[in-house]
Amino acid sequence: MIPSAVTEVAFVERRQRDWTDLEKLAWRGTREGLRRLAPDDIVRISPLYRNLCSDLARAQAARYSAPLVEYLQGLTAISHTLLYGPFARAKRARVSLASWLYAFPRTVRARKWPMLLAAALFFVPFACGVAAAIHEPAFAFRIVPEAMLRPLTEAYAKGFAEGRASGDDALMAGFYVNNNVGIALRCFALGIFGGIGSAFYLVHNGLSIGAVLGYVASQGAGGNILTFIVGHGSLELGAIVIAGGAGLMLGWSIVSPGERTRLASLQLAARDAVVLVCGAAVMLLMAAGIEAFWSGSAIPSVVKRALGVTLFVLVWGYLLLGGRGAPARGAAR
Amino acid sequence: MATPAVQVxxxxxxxxxxxxxxxxRHRVAGPARRMFAHFIDLVLCYGALLVVASLIVLAALGGGALASSMxxxxxxxxxxxxxLLFAAQWVYFVAWEAVKGTTPGKMALGLRVVTTEGRPVGFVEAALxxxxxxxxxxPVGYVVGVVAMAVSGRFQRLGDLVAGTLVVIPExxxxxxSVVLWPPAKADEWRDVPDTVQLDADERAAIELFLRRRATLGQAREHELARMIAGPLLARHRMDPRRLDANPSRALALLFxxxxxxxxxxGPPSSRGEAA
Structure with a gap:
């Protein structure tokens, strides 16, 4: 019992006008965004919210009735969500693009072990696939259906002199975005099951891509498919490895959390993983553009190969050197 | 009444x-509500896809006098x-939640995504x-998600656990x-009510709930319910036990x-008159 407290009726009578004002502002702000409110209203929200907080504390201490306390809690909750929201730090949007550009290669380097493991999980089966299919072409049919491989091989054998039929570019762009980016994102997400999902996707993709490459090469169109792949390959394969590595990282953070709880360790790894995955997705979008509009076109293969090598150097340069000497990540965030 | 030391x-x-x-406190949304919200989002996404698809077919038929142009x-x-399919699967939810903190489906059911600290989500949380x-x-139909919700205790699916988010229902x-003594007490009604009445939180809540509801009850039921709790309370405060038979509901109102x-x-007129 607090003898100095006012009665509930008097308390409500005295404070209700402020609550109603804040309630109107908070719900409008939540619906339309804080920036849509009039300047005078925005200025008012903060003191109204602080007063509400002390009202809530007073109501709880004085043991006012449950509905009143609940009402005040609900109002505190939505005002809190509004006031401490992204609207309050809107200016950072401009900074973040540059900081993401730095953060991506830095994170790749900081997490080099999962990246290397993912690369091994992808490229070892890839090499096996190539070798096995060149040695014994029928091996490829076990991994990719024959009905798919034969027309593919014929298409590569024909070369790119005719270019693609009109409309095919756009169709393939849509397909590459939906399929490749989707696979990479799924490859990351399934890493949460101890990394097993990511490992499976990496091995599976490495093996099937290798088998296709090996089969086409064994049928005598190896030069052509290399010309096709070299343009977007460094971006696409690199991105799959990075996304898979991010998934492995996520899984490993649960398996071996160190001195943190498993949940805390997972959440910490996820902060880095999201940078990796977003970067990988952007790489794959670029790769899809190149694959659809450049790799299959009638441009001479010398030019294609030259550009492919240039891109390869650029991608590696960016991943190895990008963001060195830039302001620390904590400062940019 | 035995109450545990820590009330959970x-x-x-x-x-x-x-x-x-x-x-x-935030009220956390359960799986049923969230499934329904998700269903609405799916209908919106794939409905839009269907509309675009039919427009494309119409355009192809309309402009397609030549087989090649069709x-x-x-x-x-x-x-x-x-x-668009890619956008529906991977972009739609991230974009809505990063910008608005909710999706159209969640909006329809009054749901919102917030961080476990009760702040709105940003891009990183929405993406994760x-x-x-x-x-x-x-493996199908969000089974893993529902199991995670059941285990996590705050209805968090794996994505919520990783991103540190909750789906809440802001009400x-x-x-x-307030509960007001009505009609105001006459002076002689207070004669055996002690100056300090000690009620613990549970008793207070129970009596308050009863007093708020009693207008909706029949008189016989009202007194029957009141008698259950009024007996021990009257005895504890050494009040006249005859009140129990006369009007237990009124006795509770006075105590409260x-x-x-x-x-x-x-104070309201009743207690002010007494204090003077």
Whole structure:
């Protein structure tokens, strides 16, 4: 019992006008965004919210009735969500693009072990696939259906002199975005099951891509498919490895959390993983553009190969050197 | 009445402490509500896809006097559809939640995504919780997600756990009127009510709930319910046991009013008259 407290009726009578004002502002702000409110209203929200907080504390201490306390809690909750929201730090949007550009290669380097493991999980089966299919072409049919491989091989054998039929570019762009980016994102997400999902996707993709490459090469169109792949390959394969590595990282953070709880360790790894995955997705979008509009076109293969090598150097340069000497990540965030 | 030392409230609430050192509660949304919201989002996404698809077919048929141009239009259209399909699967949820903190489906059911600290989600949280959707949706129909919700205790699916988010139901409540002693007490009604009435939180809540509801009850039922709790309370405060037969409901109202308002200034007329 607090003898100095006012009665509930008097308390409500005295404070209700402020609550109603804040309630109107908070719900409008939540619906339309804080920036849509009039300047005078925005200025008012903060003191109204602080007063509400002390009202809530007073109501709880004085043991006012449950509905009143609940009402005040609900109002505190939505005002809190509004006031401490992204609207309050809107200016950072401009900074973040540059900081993401730095953060991506830095994170790749900081997490080099999962990246290397993912690369091994992808490229070892890839090499096996190539070798096995060149040695014994029928091996490829076990991994990719024959009905798919034969027309593919014929298409590569024909070369790119005719270019693609009109409309095919756009169709393939849509397909590459939906399929490749989707696979990479799924490859990351399934890493949460101890990394097993990511490992499976990496091995599976490495093996099937290798088998296709090996089969086409064994049928005598190896030069052509290399010309096709070299343009977007460094971006696409690199991105799959990075996304898979991010998934492995996520899984490993649960398996071996160190001195943190498993949940805390997972959440910490996820902060880095999201940078990796977003970067990988952007790489794959670029790769899809190149694959659809450049790799299959009638441009001479010398030019294609030259550009492919240039891109390869650029991608590696960016991943190895990008963001060195830039302001620390904590400062940019 | 034996009460446990630490009271654990079995409820779907989450307590959040603000920088102002205020603790408030969020009501967390359960799987049923969220499934329904998700269903609405799916209908919106794939409905839009269907509309675009039919427009493309119409365009192809309309402009397709030449077989080659019809084929080109269709190919362009399918490319566009595949892009939209990607957007529906991976972009739609992230974009809505990063910008608005909710999706149209969640909006329809009054749901909102907030961080476990009760702040609105940013891009990182929105991206993480929706990327992990692919894991939650396994093996079919969000089974993994629902199991995770059941285990996590705050209805968090894997994506929510990783991103540190909650789906809550912000409720718009109105100020309920206070419980007022009505009609005001006559002086002789207070004769055996002690100056300080001690009610613990449970008793207070129970009596308050009863007093708020009693107008909706029949008189016989009202007294029957009141008698259950009034007996021990009257005995504890050494009040006249005859009240139990006369009007137990009124006795509870008097006790509650004394507990709430005695010694507080600006009281309603009843207690002010007594204090003077």
């Amino acid at each position: 409230v079995l409820d779907t609430d989450v307590a959040i402490e603000t920088p102002e050192h205020i603790v408030f 084929e080109t239009t269709l190919k362009l259209g399918v490319g566009l559809l595949l892009l 919780r929706n990327l992990l959707r692919a894991a939650d949706a396994l 718009r409540m109105r100020v309920a009127g 009013d004394r507990a709430q308002n005695a010694g507080r200034y600006e």
